[in-house]
Amino acid sequence: MLLLGTAAGAAAQPARIEPKPKGTFVLDEFARIHHWTAARQSADWQQRERGVAVGIGDDAAAVDLAAAADGVAEPKRLLLSVDTMVETVHFKPATMRDEDVGFKALAASVSDIAAMGGVPLHALVSVSVPPAYGPERMRRLYDGLYACAERYGVAVAGGDTTSSPAQLVVAVTVTGTVEAGRELRRSGAKPGDAVFVTGAVGLSAAGLHALLALEAAGGGTDMTEDDACEAIAKASGLPPGKAKPLVREHRRPAPSVRAGRLLLERGTCRSLNDVSDGLASEAWEIAEASGLKLTLEERLLPRSGSLAAYAASAGIDPLEWMLYGGEDYCLIGTVAAEDAEALREAFHAEGLPFFLIGTAEEGTPGVELLRHDGKRAALAKRGYNHFDK
Amino acid sequence: MLLLGTAAGAAAQPARIEPKPKGTFVLDEFARIHHWTAARQSADWQQRERGVAVGIGDDAAAVDLAAAADGVAEPKRLLLSVDTMVETVHFKPATMRDEDVGFKALAASVSDIAAMGGVPLHALVSVSVPPAYGPERMRRLYDGLYACAERYGVAVAGGDTTSSPAQLVVAVTVTGTVEAGRELRRSGAKPGDAVFVTGAVGLSAAGLHALLALEAAGGGTDMTEDDACEAIAKASGLPPGKAKPLVREHRRPAPSVRAGRLLLERGTCRSLNDVSDGLASEAWEIAEASGLKLTLEERLLPRSGSLAAYAASAGIDPLEWMLYGGEDYCLIGTVAAEDAEALREAFHAEGLPFFLIGTAEEGTPGVELLRHDGKRAALAKRGYNHFDK
Numbered sequence: 001m002l003l004l005g006t007a008a009g010a011a012a013q014p015a016r017i018e019p020k021p022k023g024t025f026v027l028d029e030f031a032r033i034h035h036w037t038a039a040r041q042s043a044d045w046q047q048r049e050r051g052v053a054v055g056i057g058d059d060a061a062a063v064d065l066a067a068a069a070d071g072v073a074e075p076k077r078l079l080l081s082v083d084t085m086v087e088t089v090h091f092k093p094a095t096m097r098d099e100d101v102g103f104k105a106l107a108a109s110v111s112d113i114a115a116m117g118g119v120p121l122h123a124l125v126s127v128s129v130p131p132a133y134g135p136e137r138m139r140r141l142y143d144g145l146y147a148c149a150e151r152y153g154v155a156v157a158g159g160d161t162t163s164s165p166a167q168l169v170v171a172v173t174v175t176g177t178v179e180a181g182r183e184l185r186r187s188g189a190k191p192g193d194a195v196f197v198t199g200a201v202g203l204s205a206a207g208l209h210a211l212l213a214l215e216a217a218g219g220g221t222d223m224t225e226d227d228a229c230e231a232i233a234k235a236s237g238l239p240p241g242k243a244k245p246l247v248r249e250h251r252r253p254a255p256s257v258r259a260g261r262l263l264l265e266r267g268t269c270r271s272l273n274d275v276s277d278g279l280a281s282e283a284w285e286i287a288e289a290s291g292l293k294l295t296l297e298e299r300l301l302p303r304s305g306s307l308a309a310y311a312a313s314a315g316i317d318p319l320e321w322m323l324y325g326g327e328d329y330c331l332i333g334t335v336a337a338e339d340a341e342a343l344r345e346a347f348h349a350e351g352l353p354f355f356l357i358g359t360a361e362e363g364t365p366g367v368e369l370l371r372h373d374g375k376r377a378a379l380a381k382r383g384y385n386h387f388d389k
Numbered sequence: 390m391l392l393l394g395t396a397a398g399a400a401a402q403p404a405r406i407e408p409k410p411k412g413t414f415v416l417d418e419f420a421r422i423h424h425w426t427a428a429r430q431s432a433d434w435q436q437r438e439r440g441v442a443v444g445i446g447d448d449a450a451a452v453d454l455a456a457a458a459d460g461v462a463e464p465k466r467l468l469l470s471v472d473t474m475v476e477t478v479h480f481k482p483a484t485m486r487d488e489d490v491g492f493k494a495l496a497a498s499v500s501d502i503a504a505m506g507g508v509p510l511h512a513l514v515s516v517s518v519p520p521a522y523g524p525e526r527m528r529r530l531y532d533g534l535y536a537c538a539e540r541y542g543v544a545v546a547g548g549d550t551t552s553s554p555a556q557l558v559v560a561v562t563v564t565g566t567v568e569a570g571r572e573l574r575r576s577g578a579k580p581g582d583a584v585f586v587t588g589a590v591g592l593s594a595a596g597l598h599a600l601l602a603l604e605a606a607g608g609g610t611d612m613t614e615d616d617a618c619e620a621i622a623k624a625s626g627l628p629p630g631k632a633k634p635l636v637r638e639h640r641r642p643a644p645s646v647r648a649g650r651l652l653l654e655r656g657t658c659r660s661l662n663d664v665s666d667g668l669a670s671e672a673w674e675i676a677e678a679s680g681l682k683l684t685l686e687e688r689l690l691p692r693s694g695s696l697a698a699y700a701a702s703a704g705i706d707p708l709e710w711m712l713y714g715g716e717d718y719c720l721i722g723t724v725a726a727e728d729a730e731a732l733r734e735a736f737h738a739e740g741l742p743f744f745l746i747g748t749a750e751e752g753t754p755g756v757e758l759l760r761h762d763g764k765r766a767a768l769a770k771r772g773y774n775h776f777d778k
Contacts, residue, residue: 002597002639002716004481053466054572057678059504059663060470060565062572065454077442078467081449082513082562084549089517092393115448124471126515126560128478160473160560167554171515173471173562176449183443183451208391250391274448289446327391 040146041155050121050155061157063122065177077183079176081112087130087167093221095211098137100251102144105170108276110152111255111329113176115274117184117264120257122157123149126171128164141170152257182264184272184333189290193270193334195358198259198347200304201279202318205325207250210236210243210310225251236313245306253329259352260331266346272333278326283367284381286334286360293363296379297370300357323369323379334360429535430544439510439544450546452511454566466572468565470501476519476556483604484597486611487526489640491533494559497665499541500644500718502565504663506573506653509646511546512538515560517553530559541646571653573661573722578679582659582723584747587648587736589693590668591707594714596639599625599632599699614640625702634695642718648741649720655735661722667715672756673770675723675749682752685768686759689746712758712768723749 046052051064065076085091085105096104106123113120125145129138149156154174210232215221219231225247232243256274263269271290273282279296287294301322311318330353335343340356347354358370367379435441440453454465474480474494485493495512502509514534518527538545543563599621604610608620614636621632645663652658660679662671668685676683690711700707719742724732729745736743747759756768 002479002594002714004478004484004597004601053569054505054574058572058574058576059501059661060468060507060563062505062567063467063469064569065467078452078454078564079449080452080511080513080547080562080564082515082547082549082560084515084517084551084560086517086551086553086558088554089393089552090391095393112448116443116451118449122469124469124562126471126473126562128473128475128558128560158469158471160471162473162475163478164475164558165477165556167556169475169517169553169558169560171471171473171517171549171558171560173469173513173515174449175467175469178451180442180453183447185443185447187447205391208393212393272448325391 040142041149046155046157049153052122052155052157055155055157056159061122061124063157076177077180079113079116079118079178079183080173081109082171082173083108083112084169084171086169094215094219095208096251097222097224098140099144099147101168101170102141103148103252105172106145106148106154106174107253107255107329109172109174110148110154110257111253111274111276113174114255114257114260115184115272115331116176116178117182117260117269117272118176118178119261120152120154120174120176122155122175124173125156125159127159128162128169130164130166130168133168152255179264184260184264184269186271186273186286186289189271189286189292189334189360190336191292191360191362192337193360194337194340194356195283195294195296195332195334195360196340196343197275197279197302197330197332197355197357198256199328199330199353200302200307201275201328201330202307202321202325203246203249203304204253204327205321206307206310206318207246207248209314209316209321210246211250213314236310238309238313242306242309245304246310249328253327255329256331258350259347262346262350262352263331263333266343268335268339268343270334270336272331275328275330275332276326278324279332280323280367280379281326281382282332283379286332287365287367290360291365292360293365294358294360294367295370296358296367298372300355302353302355324382429531430538435544435546438542441511441544441546444544444546445548450511450513452546465566466569468502468505468507468567468572469562470498471560471562472497472501473558473560475558482610483608484600485640486613487529488533488536490557490559491530492537492641494561495534495537495543495563496642496644496718498561498563499537499543499646500642500663500665502563503644503646503649504573504661504720505565505567506571506649506658506661507565507567508650509541509543509563509565511544511564513562514545514548516548517551517558519553519555519557522557541644568653573649573653573658575660575662575675575678578660578675578681578723578749579725580681580749580751581726582749583726583729583745584672584683584685584721584723584749585729585732586664586668586691586719586721586744586746587645588717588719588742589691589696590664590717590719591696591710591714592635592638592693593642593716594710595696595699595707596635596637598703598705598710599635600639602703625699627698627702631695631698634693635699638717642716644718645720647739648736651735651739651741652720652722655732657724657728657732659723659725661720664717664719664721665715667713668721669712669756669768670715670771671721672768675721676754676756679749680754681749682754683747683749683756684759685747685756687761689744691742691744691746713771
């Protein structure tokens with residue numbers, strides 16, 4: 001592409017045909033991308049397991065879908081999703097290491113595939129790199145991205161690398177596949193459904209709070225997980241083991257791919273969302289898409305001991321993080337009341353968490369919380385909002 | 390997602406459950422995206438013509454590939470590509486209007502599908518929006534993006550909108566489909582092949598030069614095409630009609646989808662690339678991928694009258710733009726010498742430009758230019774380079 005201020009575009013550029021310097025090796029963009037991505041995934045694995053006939057290095061990747069997605073019954077549909085992380089908006093050196101940024105950028109998109117009940121297959125990675133990021137930092141970013149790709153069996157099939165004036169921006173597109181017509185959507189909830197969540201919520205937000213508090217107290221950046229947990233423990237008076245789940249959930253979240261597949265395979269799940277934007281916000285999306293009112297019960301919400309301990313040390317009501325924190329990457333959904341117990345048993349049989357937390361009923365679309373004291377509170381339809389904050 | 394500095398993440402955040410303000414309408418992110426994307430493409434068209442079973446508004450889009458891509462014979466492969474445009478790196482208000490940014494961001498990805506011989510199908514749009522871009526500017530960006538989508542039959546099936554601290558970043562992923570095994574790759578050139586290009590090159594770079602010169606002379610920003618062409622004409626002494634192709638190519642490039650399909654259908658094209666990074670750079674990619682030396686002949690390179698006129702007025706050798714400009718979005722490739730003339734005739738029969746510009750032969754991979762005076766010049770393997778500029 002043409003760049004502003006480069007030779008081709010600048011005004012008053014002298015006419016010349018620049019000969020290739022002999023004997024010098026120009027580590028250009030393609031060489032660097034190759035350096036970051038080569039030997040990460042074999043072409044053989046990409047082709048055999050994920051159907052990648054043409055991978056990184058041509059104008060576009062070419063994929064045989066029929067050769068991909070073990071375990072998904074025909075006929076399939078292709079799933080497509082993109083998620084973007086922007087430096088200073090979603091992360092900064094005090095909260096995430098470069099490896100974590102790469103890991104989480106892919107994890108966020110994989111979570112969208114999980115929330116449809118699908119199997120993730122391929123990723124395309126757009127990275128806009130500011131001058132502060134040299135090759136070593138980029139290698140670390142790709143280290144984390146490929147660690148996530150390996151964990152979820154995702155073939156990194158292409159991408160685009162550009163420069164950025166100041167902030168790192170990472171946009172990851174993920175493909176997946178799902179049995180046609182069985183996608184788990186937001187809009188399928190019915191009156192009488194039980195509302196469930198497949199994991200504890202609020203940990204990522206508490207982890208972010210703890211990492212920002214470290215920074216505010218003059219703490220360092222680029223801290224390893226262990227170092228960060230020790231510093232948080234020291235500052236909060238907690239044992240380091242209590243900090244670990246919070247930092248881990250914030251930096252290296254685990255998309256619920258197996259939970260999503262189990263929900264689809266069981267056939268009783270009626271609506272589904274991931275909790276990327278917070279429990280309240282995602283419940284609102286199901287309520288609005290399905291035209292129902294959802295009631296969540298405070299006493300039923302799963303409470304992490306680590307979250308409770310850290311919240312107590314920080315003097316904060318953990319409920320704030322549980323409802324509005326986001327980036328938990330577990331799943332919220334609904335199931336017919338009569339199928340709820342069997343679904344819970346199916347989850348527990350696989351060692352997966354599953355919590356029934358409320359009900360759906362006819363009414364003006366919205367979400368209410370039934371408090372411990374029996375009072376009802378309308379929950380705001382907020383989570384993150386990039387424009388009205 | 391969690392945002393740094395928002396309620397959920399900020400240190401010392403008071404505990405509260407915020408009730409939804411009654412009677413107030415919060416134009417939140419989803420409402421805005423809906424506003425920008427609603428009524429642009431009907432769900433019916435997306436489903437019937439492009440197989441979109443689940444479109445914008447759920448965790449991921451779900452697509453039936455079998456229902457998409459009229460005119461592509463079975464068995465198909467899925468094509469995937471992403472391109473990114475960054476404000477101040479690829480555009481600024483003096484060079485592109487918001488509509489143009491949206492149009493070109495999609496066009497760049499569509500061009501990658503064209504360069505594989507495929508048919509573009511779906512787009513996912515990641516936009517990171519700085520504070521300076523209000524809803525009206527975003528609407529204009531989407532106006533341009535959907536204008537491009539309409540021209541190339543692309544279903545906009547999803548996206549992600551985030552905030553950005555300072556620069557607009559647009560990353561567009563495009564899917565396409567192609568007959569399996571018939572993808573037109575960079576690596577298929579053979580010794581003796583003729584090298585062709587499917588359009589004039591250098592116009593976009595000249596257009597950028599003219600727009601930057603206007604800015605340097607104190608010209609305005611956000612100029613319409615007509616106003617920009619008139620201002621360029623005034624400054625350069627050319628008729629406005631000579632400026633139009635340059636500005637048009639820079640702001641609203643036309644990906645060569647039909648040319649790519651024609652090349653695939655004819656079956657004689659052996660290697661192919663789009664000219665997004667400049668003729669020299671793209672020829673180098675074919676040379677390296679195919680392990681051959683390419684020679685381009687200066688006398689055979691297509692020369693646009695508009696380019697020649699503007700270059701003369703600017704005192705610049707147009708060859709610089711033709712070789713290193715980029716963003717021309719025509720195609721460069723190779724064909725067996727004995728099939729070259731028939732291919733040219735097939736292009737001309739459809740009213741499409743086609744120029745034979747050189748040859749491929751055995752030798753150290755690289756690209757040479759045979760000058761008018763019979764001398765040979767090694768062409769630098771440069772175009773844009775985001776790191777070593």
